[in-house]
Amino acid sequence: MSERKRRVRFAPSPTGPLHMGGVRTALYNYLYAKQAGGDFIIRIEDTDSQRLVPGAEQYIINSLKWCGIYPDEGVDAGGAIVEVPSARHPHAPYRQSQRKPIYRQYAEQLIKNGYAYYAFDSGEELDAKRKESEANKSTFIYNYQTRKELKNSLTMPSEQVQELLATTSNWTIRFKNPEDEIVTMDDLIRGHIEVNTNTLDDKVLWKAIDELPTYHLANIVDDHLMEITEVIRGEEWLPSLPLHYLLYKAFGWTNTQPRFAHLSLLLKPDGKGKLSKRDGDRLGFPVFPLKWVNPEGEISRGYCEDGYYPQAFINMLSLLGWNPGTEQELFTLDELIQAFSLDRVIKSGAKFNPDKAKWFNQQYLRQQTDTQLAEQFIPILQDKGIGIVKGNTDAQNGASSANIYPFSYVEALCALIKERAHFVTDFWEICSYFFIAPTTYSPVDVKKFYNADTKAIMEKAYARIQTIDTSDVHVIEEELTGYIKENGWKMGTVMNTLRLFFVGEAKGLGIAEIIYFIGKPEALRRIKIALETIPVG
RNA sequence: GGUCGGUUCGUCUAACGGUUAGGACUCAAGAUUUUCAUUCUUGCAAUAGGGGUUCGAUUCCCCUACCGACUACCA
Numbered sequence: 001m002s003e004r005k006r007r008v009r010f011a012p013s014p015t016g017p018l019h020m021g022g023v024r025t026a027l028y029n030y031l032y033a034k035q036a037g038g039d040f041i042i043r044i045e046d047t048d049s050q051r052l053v054p055g056a057e058q059y060i061i062n063s064l065k066w067c068g069i070y071p072d073e074g075v076d077a078g079g080a081i082v083e084v085p086s087a088r089h090p091h092a093p094y095r096q097s098q099r100k101p102i103y104r105q106y107a108e109q110l111i112k113n114g115y116a117y118y119a120f121d122s123g124e125e126l127d128a129k130r131k132e133s134e135a136n137k138s139t140f141i142y143n144y145q146t147r148k149e150l151k152n153s154l155t156m157p158s159e160q161v162q163e164l165l166a167t168t169s170n171w172t173i174r175f176k177n178p179e180d181e182i183v184t185m186d187d188l189i190r191g192h193i194e195v196n197t198n199t200l201d202d203k204v205l206w207k208a209i210d211e212l213p214t215y216h217l218a219n220i221v222d223d224h225l226m227e228i229t230e231v232i233r234g235e236e237w238l239p240s241l242p243l244h245y246l247l248y249k250a251f252g253w254t255n256t257q258p259r260f261a262h263l264s265l266l267l268k269p270d271g272k273g274k275l276s277k278r279d280g281d282r283l284g285f286p287v288f289p290l291k292w293v294n295p296e297g298e299i300s301r302g303y304c305e306d307g308y309y310p311q312a313f314i315n316m317l318s319l320l321g322w323n324p325g326t327e328q329e330l331f332t333l334d335e336l337i338q339a340f341s342l343d344r345v346i347k348s349g350a351k352f353n354p355d356k357a358k359w360f361n362q363q364y365l366r367q368q369t370d371t372q373l374a375e376q377f378i379p380i381l382q383d384k385g386i387g388i389v390k391g392n393t394d395a396q397n398g399a400s401s402a403n404i405y406p407f408s409y410v411e412a413l414c415a416l417i418k419e420r421a422h423f424v425t426d427f428w429e430i431c432s433y434f435f436i437a438p439t440t441y442s443p444v445d446v447k448k449f450y451n452a453d454t455k456a457i458m459e460k461a462y463a464r465i466q467t468i469d470t471s472d473v474h475v476i477e478e479e480l481t482g483y484i485k486e487n488g489w490k491m492g493t494v495m496n497t498l499r500l501f502f503v504g505e506a507k508g509l510g511i512a513e514i515i516y517f518i519g520k521p522e523a524l525r526r527i528k529i530a531l532e533t534i535p536v537g
Numbered sequence: 538g539g540u541c542g543g544u545u546c547g548u549c550u551a552a553c554g555g556u557u558a559g560g561a562c563u564c565a566a567g568a569u570u571u572u573c574a575u576u577c578u579u580g581c582a583a584u585a586g587g588g589g590u591u592c593g594a595u596u597c598c599c600c601u602a603c604c605g606a607c608u609a610c611c612a
Contacts (some may be wrong), residue, residue, distance in 0.1 A: 126609090148572095203609095235606060267604095329561065348542060349604085
């Protein structure tokens with residue numbers, strides 16, 4: 001069976017947006033499949049009709065697409081779950097709610113062979129049992145001991161069972177757990193695990209409430225039918241692994257049973273417990289790949305909208321619980337496919353670090369070309385009312401009263417500012433003064449740099465700048481520093497006063513660069529306005 | 538409570554049973570700089586505790602502590 005083609009699946013439940021932990025699970029599955037030349041399958045586990053959230057299924061597919069994770073099977077070219085079998089998608093439908101007859105048939109097979117039974121206990125009755133046990137400081141387990149005293153097809157006459165099945169709908173199918181057996185399991189990440197069946201519940205396989213299978217039944221049947229070779233899923237499934245082993249055995253599928261790998265959880269950055277949407281809201285970072293608006297209209301931010309590159313997001317996620325064994329930290333998707341190994345997946349939970357996520361994005365931002373950055377920046381500029389014209393006309397000295405700039409101006413600017421940003425969404429904050437003049441001046445910096453002395457210097461500088469050739473940054477640089485030195489002024493004071501005039505505060509790029517970009521007329525205009533409006537303290 | 542899993546710098550992590558326990562993020566200091574940022578250099582900082590096994594345990598075993606998951610007709 002080791003000769004079988006590797007087939008793994010990502011099987012989300014459409015009960016809400018895909019969490020970044022879910023993206024990591026999908027990613028590891030994808031990397032594993034692609035490295036082995038196998039298939040990565042999407043299956044929608046929507047057997048909980050009560051918790052189904054409209055739009056969640058499409059959101060999950062869109063999120064994976066944004067991450068660059070494309071399934072081989074289960075989703076068609078248009079990004080929809082496949083419902084009708086075809087050569088490429090032989091196991092359709094890939095939505096469990098549409099596979100109900102299949103599960104029903106297998107559930108009945110289990111009953112026929114004595115591995116499952118009908119149970120008629122109501123939820124209230126079972127709750128009462130659990131409360132009672134709790135009061136006695138013991139745990140109620142629906143198993144070989146207690147099922148003798150409960151209402152089910154093992155304890156009731158078969159005529160009564162048939163009658164109840166025919167006349168009521170309030171029945172479930174439960175797995176009949178064996179008595180006092182040791183289930184020995186092997187996990188690809190955690191190694192050997194043993195559990196005694198006496199600690200296990202007779203889990204419900206078929207629900208009365210919506211007449212659908214539970215996860216356990218549907219999952220095992222589908223993994224078998226879809227010829228899944230490895231199940232890579234979250235740690236929350238580890239406690240049900242014995243049941244799943246027992247189910248494979250009951251069906252007689254142990255020779256093709258998939259191997260299991262249980263991934264640790266993603267933990268919140270501070271404190272304890274698993275990462276939740278609340279942590280993101282509280283600490284100011286997204287937990288979802290894309291923006292999500294829930295049915296109540298509540299909006300959750302996404303990595304995409306926050307300005308993350310999908311490659312950076314994926315790269316960051318890949319290293320949260322896995323490492324290549326080398327000191328390499330930056331990986332393309334293809335490199336991850338090459339390097340990935342289940343052997344090097346970490347057993348313990350990983351606390352998410354938002355700072356490191358930003359760092360990853362910064363690394364990817366620096367890899368972008370100036371042209372790419374300009375293209376990414378332009379929508380933001382347009383949003384701010386800045387017009388962009390394609391082409392290279394009059395690239396420098398481009399500030400115009402109409403607020404229209406050539407593409408080459410933005411491109412050249414990106415080259416200068418990209419070292420200062422983690423996100424393209426930071427750009428406007430960093431360089432808005434290249435497009436619009438300051439309207440206010442930082443009081444702190446005014447106090448620090450603007451007085452009668454510097455006012456006099458600025459008036460002289462105004463005249464001098466008029467004479468400088470501003471078509472070359474180096475010329476501006478030399479002229480300016482030379483002028484300051486020959487007058488015996490302090491470099492920092494003069495430069496920062498100019499910066500205050502040009503930017504509105506004492507920060508920003510080099511003065512020569514600012515003058516070069518905004519152009520001589522605009523530079524002079526800003527000096528003049530500042531001299532006229534800032535009161536001398 | 539029970540079952541299962543986990544535990545190396547603040548965080549992510551590396552280390553055939555033999556290393557001054559390494560790297561990255563964060564933070565701090567210094568250098569560079571006309572400011573800010575960048576860059577460079579340096580620094581701070583860890584094997585949960587206790588028993589074994591061994592010439593020698595971060596590494597193997599046991600116990601304790603702590604953390605987490607599960608304990609639904611949810612996945």
